[in-house]
Amino acid sequence: MRAKKHLEELEMEELKRAVIEGVDSIRSEVKARFASFEDRIIDLEQKKGTGHPDPAMANGGNGPGFMAVKALSEDAGMVAARTAAQQNKKISSLNSRVSLDVSIKSILTNLSSATSSGSATFPTPPDRNPNITIPGLRPLRLLDVLPRRPTSSDSVEYVRLAASGEASEQEIEGETKAELDLEGTLDTASIVTIAGWTAASRQVLADNDALGAAIDTVINHKCLSRLEHRLINGVGGQGKIAGLLHLGTAFSPTIATTPADAVGESMVTMANAGYMPNLILLNPLDWFSIQITRSSTAEYIFGTPTNPVPPALWNSAIVTTPSVPLGTGITLDTRFTTVLDRQQMSVLISNSHADFFVRNLVAILGELRAGLEVTDSSAVYHFGLPATSSGP
The missing domain is CATH 3.30.2400.10 (Major capsid protein gp5)
Incomplete structure (x- = not known):
């Protein structure tokens, strides 16, 4: 009985050690991901200053992509999660949402309907009547x-x-008849x-x-x-x-x-x-x-x-x-x-x-x-x- 109890204690210790190692691994991975995310934000900020042609920097850094990154980095939930990761604290959950005051029309519009310098355009071909109109042709009758x-x-x-x-009568016999x-x-x-x-x-x-x-x-x-x-x-x-x-x-x-x-x-x-x-x-x-x-x-x-x-x-x-x-x-x-x-x-x-x-x-x-x-x-x-x- 004593040997059996000792064996169970060893198994519990092994299990506890495995759980701790798993949690440490998850913490390290989360920390690395947030560090990478922070590096990305810094990189975007630098590109904004240097005019680097990054997609998120469309429209001079005022495009919807840049606005989304900026708003997300300043969100309270994201800041709290980043701070916890830096302090090696456990992150139980992450809930972050941002709202952009920007219309999809400012992202992509027809080439002929762009209304501002912040609008991206796409050349949409016009509709064409498949029939050919021939010139007026007078009737042939x-x-x-x-x-x-x-x-x-x-x-x-x-x-x-x-x-x-013209034909004519022969009035007297022997006379010459009318000639045609x-x-x-x-x-x-x-x-x-x-x-x-x-x-x-x-x-x-x-x-x-x-x-x-x-x-x-x-x-x-x-x-x-x-x-x-x-x-x-x-x-x-x-x-x-x-x-x-x-x-x-x-x-x-x-x-x-x-x-x-x-x-x-x-x-x-x-x-x-x-x-x-x-x-x-x-x-x-x-x-x-x-x-x-x-x-x-x-x-x-x-x-x-x-x-x-x-x-x-x-x-x-x-x-x-x-x-x-x-x-x-x-x-x-x-x-x-x-x-x-x-x-x-x-x-x-x-x-x-x-x-x-x-x-x-x-x-x-x-x-x-x-x-x-x-x-x-x-x-x-x-x-x-x-x-x-x-x-x-």
Whole structure:
């Protein structure tokens, strides 16, 4: 029993010694940590004086980091813990909290919204509409209504047949009967090339998904718009289209006093000659001048501003296009007009132009080939429109 009791006493002594050594080790470690913390504060103070680029010294020592270190070093709880550590006293607990009178906005703000020298900034990219806004493009309507057919050549020959003379009775046997003179004239419709191109870098096309489609739309429209204009106004010649005004017949109204009447007289005259006019071409402003025509009582004749009539006169459709010269009307029988389609509109991209390969540029080319065939000039009338008044 005595030996057992002695053994227990030895174990208690050993345990006590181990606890004391553990506490001394913890005390030493805490003391070392606070000493290191104190050295850090001293180092920060020195850097403040020397202008050392320390993160805590941001904004000339007035940044939130420096303010936090300074406030923590002066906190009562921290001072008491540091004093106890220096005196080798046991630290039972540490509770320290500081409050900074500083907003997060003074830490980091957008580059464009910084309001003071103490604010740090960050360049935030602006939002961008992913769509590309293309410029205004006038409507193309004539190409939708004119007949067309494909061709595989650079020119198309056709014969214009003219007939003169009238049939008559043979009043006396043996007399010469009335003679009709038929004459065919060989004509050629040239196929012309209409094209346009622009340049762009490969990077900008790759970085802007909608840009390629916008360029394609603009180039397509520019080429087709030029084709529509030349189908009406072309004067022919080398590499040029002969248009409706050049190939058609000039008509002078004799009884019409208003634009609508002039259109009607032209169509009646064509019909009397054996044609079936079914299309009217007018400048949009000329059609508008007809729409706002009013009676002697100031009432609109062609519909009202809130309920305008559709673009039509004398049971025939009207195509309005700025390509028709202002003050000019065109009536036609489309059976005798054909757009010759040699190559439909296409857009090609290549870097083989000039030094584009080494400059990382591409050429974007839009191109079409087409012509116009009018097999009878009397099937197209063009004429001046009389002046009209929009009021009573």
